[in-house]
Amino acid sequence: MEWTLFGLFLLSAILLGFSLVKSYRDSKVEKKQIDLVHVSMMKEINSIQDSIRDIELDIEVVINEAGIQLSPERKLFMREVIDLYRRNYSIESIAEKKEVPETEIEQLLSPYLKIKDEGGLVANAN
Known part of the structure; x- marks a missing residue:
């Protein structure tokens, strides 16, 4: 009877050891997968940042070539107004919000104003 209990105890200890080793290996595999996802996300973020930097430089070149001189405050004001307009704010509400006429x-x-019925004029011209 004692040998049976000892055998069962030994068997349970061996199974516990196998279970611990397997869970350790599984956690290593999962960690590698997480690291791969992290690396790919960081590469994508860096790529997007590079694209944004390139676009900003392109805009700066175009502005300089066009000879447009705008102060940073004016650029910010224009950006905010255009953003509000594209989010379907009315011109009246934009003027009220920005406190300008x-x-x-x-x-x-x-x-930037969208001309309505523009297609109808072209179609009727023929």
């Missing part, structure tokens, strides 16, 4: 907002947005 509506005519100034309209002039600023004139190159």
Whole structure:
């Protein structure tokens, strides 16, 4: 009887050891997978940052070549106004929010205004 209990205890200790080794190996594999995902995400983030940097440089070159001189405050103001317009704010609400006359907002947005029924005019011209 004692030998049976000792055998069962020994068997359970061996199974516990195998279980611990297997879980250790599984955790190493999982850690490697997480590291691979992390590395690929970091590469993608770096790639996006490089693209953004290139776009910023391209914009700077275009602005310099066009001879447009805008202060940083004016650029920020224009960016905010255009962003609000593209998020479907009305010109009146943009003017109210920025505390400027509506005519100034309209002039600023004139190159960006969407012309409605533009396709109909071209189709009827034929």
